Amino acid sequence: MAKKNFVLDTNVLLHDPKALEKFEDNDIYLPIVVIEEIDKFKKNMNELGRNARYVARFLDSLREKGRLDEGVKLGEDLGTLRIVFSRKQVDLWPQIGNPADNAILNVALELTKEKEAIGETVIFVTKDANLRIKADAVGVKSEDYKNDRVEIGELYSGEVDYYCSGSLISKIYQDGVIERPQDLELLPNQFVTLINSENPKNTALARYYKTGEFGSDVLKRIDPVDDVWGISPRNKQQTFAFELLLDPSINLVTLVGKAGTGKTLLAIASGLMQVADEDTYKRLLISRPVIPMGKDIGFLPGDVESKMGPWMKPLYDNLDFIISRNEEYSVPSYKELENQNILQVEPLTYIRGRSIPEQFIIIDEAQNLTPLEVKTIITRAGEGTKIVLTGDPYQIDNPYVDANTNGLSYLVEHFKGEPIFGHITLIKGERSYLAERAAELL
Structure with missing residues (x-):
């Protein structure tokens, strides 16, 4: 197979900081503008910032092997990486659009013309759909980054x-x-x-x-189980979900389904039963990514609990519903569970860097996570911990992932077949007839 030449956009490296090692023995070209954009992102204290810092450190380590402008071998079975400048300004879109995007595309266009003369192929890789359209318009072959893509x-x-x-x-x-x-x-x-x-x-x-x-x-x-903290399965998929959630030998469970299918409710009820009644786990830890639907409400005053209240409200609603159906708790409030150290609800940010043993962990809205973020979460699991991820891949608020590239879909595809893993896709909405019809029609 003939060797290919790949020009990478910045968003590929921010999405997967290890992308440079995933193009086999083909050559990779990074426009200098990509390095400048990586430098801007590396100060951010979020996942994009961490990825940018990883890329910067990796590129800096390559300098010890040779000059990046002349090309440095990435590994024994990998190709060569070069950082390149555009040697001439291609006057296709003067003063319009994104200057950085245009500069990157100029490099891809220039390299395409150069390699075509010797019969080689150049492919511009970007996760920006509009930039792929622009590339096609000027005769540059372009593709999405597909290494972590799931159909x-x-x-x-x-x-x-x-x-x-x-x-x-x-x-x-x-x-x-x-x-x-x-x-x-x-x-x-x-x-x-x-x-x-x-x-x-x-x-x-x-x-x-x-x-x-x-x-x-x-x-x-x-x-079917009769009762799990006041919750009983209403269809066979919910029966299957309880089978996985209540089995301690299954350390990792994913529940996928549209709104109203009961993903979070089943997970929380199962966790409470195994923590409060059976002592299988020491604590129920629930978290979700802080990503707004629609326009962000901006800065919130107060302590962490006050700030996180609006984001965690869907979880609290599920908790109160479950507790209100359980006769053991006369006061239907999740606060009682927190006071007994049975329950902990916290931002997903606080999980990084921890080792969490003997806990039942629920990550809600996991479709808004990247594959790397999902890996970070699962590698926090200590001995005796069970992790449940729930979400709907068709309902994504994170602008950097989609139904095919989000961490939840990626996890299902890569863990299927593992003895410690179980998955079920919930189909029928059980929240209400109105919610079911809305999920189907809208």
Whole structure:
């Protein structure tokens, strides 16, 4: 395969600071303007700033190997990195648009003409859709950064329907466990709805165990739980979700679904049950990224609790609803749980750098996180900790990710098949008929 030449935009490095090592043995070109933009971002005290500082340190370490303008080998099986200037101003868009974007595109255009003369391909990589359009307009081949891209339409659902004989369904009801049918390919902890081919109303719900206490390569029948802190499953996907949430052997769970499907409610109820009643975990820790929907409300006065109140209100609403349905608590308030050190609700920012053992952690609205942020969160898990991420990949407020590149979708795709991981996509809205219709029609 012929070697390719890639010109990278700044947003690629800010999205994935290790992107320079993911282009195999092809050559990479960084316009000098990219370095200037990285310098501007590195002072930010957020994820973009941390990524910018990582890139700056990495590029500085390459200087020890040689001159960046002449090209430095990135690794044994990797290509060469060069920092380049535009040797002439291409007068395509004088005084219009973003000067930095135009300068980067000028480099890509100049390099394209140079490499075409010797039969090589140049590809401009940017996450900016408008810049890809501009590149196409001037004859520069461009692509989105696809290393962490997941095709959302093909996202693993965590379940499958299997049509079979009535005798097989009778057997799993009688024995509780059956061997996996040879024509049914499954991943660990995937759920199966066994459906009678002759009578579709005759069904059984099962979970696949590749190995475990119930045997190897088997399907175990599951029944809906009656009550989890006042919450009962209303459909089979919620039954599957409780099966994963209440199993301590599953350390990582992802729940994906549109608004109103019960993702957060099921997770919180399961966490409270295992912390307050069963002592499986020491504390329930709930967090979510602080990203506004619509126009930001700006600076908020007060202490951390006061500042975080508006952002965490959806979590508090779920907590109060659950507690109000539990007869053990006469005062329906999450404050009682916090006073007993059962519950902790805090900003996601505070998780970085910590080691969190023996806790049930819920990360709500995880679709607004980048793959790197999700990795940062999961690597905080100490011994005996369970992490649950919930979200809707189609409802994203973070301008730097989309349905295909957000951390939640990335996590589902890369963890499927791991014995300690379980996933289910919730389909039916249960909040109210109005909420369900709004999610479908709007």
